Amino acid sequence: DAKTTQPNSMESNEEEPVHLPCNHSTISGTDYIHWYRQLPSQGPEYVIHGLTSNVNNRMASLAIAEDRKSSTLILHRATLRDAAVYYCILRDRETIQGGSEKLVFGKGTKLTVNP
């Protein structure tokens, strides 16, 4: 599985935007970029995913660099409930179609949101 690099921790203030970076310089053409988060004492939760184009959903936006070697998860207005560990994960489309749905979690970025 291709590797991702994220900062260990980031801090934000409530109601401000948060940009969480992820580097994936060895990404292949068939890798999707997925983001999950894990709130304290809970299981991981899907946030968003994309392949080449920027993506938006009710939770966040995903901005993907033109060369796809990095991406940024954007929380438009952080709330205290957004304090979590955020994981950037690459998923190979060919591996998925071959049957393996395994998610490979790295260490992620621990986001602290200050009131």
Added chain:
Amino acid sequence: EAQVTQNPRYLITVTGKKLTVTCSQNMNHEYMSWYRQDPGLGLRQIYYSMNVEVTDKGDVPEGYKVSRKEKRNFPLILESPSPNQTSLYFCASSLRGRGTEAFFGQGTRLTVV
């Protein structure tokens, strides 16, 4: 509401006493899997199942068994638990072959003494 339900949430047991952690999903997902989460090691996959009666080992299967007799249920069985299986366990499910979102349970914190 779409959900993955694990039971129990917390369990303390003694070495060697067989236990089962149940997992059930209500989304008709083909794919289900078990992960364990340990400090410094992150989440690692234990076993997975692509459909009923189809299971396979993940990265850390030693000491665990699973079964998939029904689509909605995927129990994790520890035949003879040992202290190194003290961990936080998560069950997950997703549609097979789509690469879409996986749904995780709330977790089971297991302590083996």
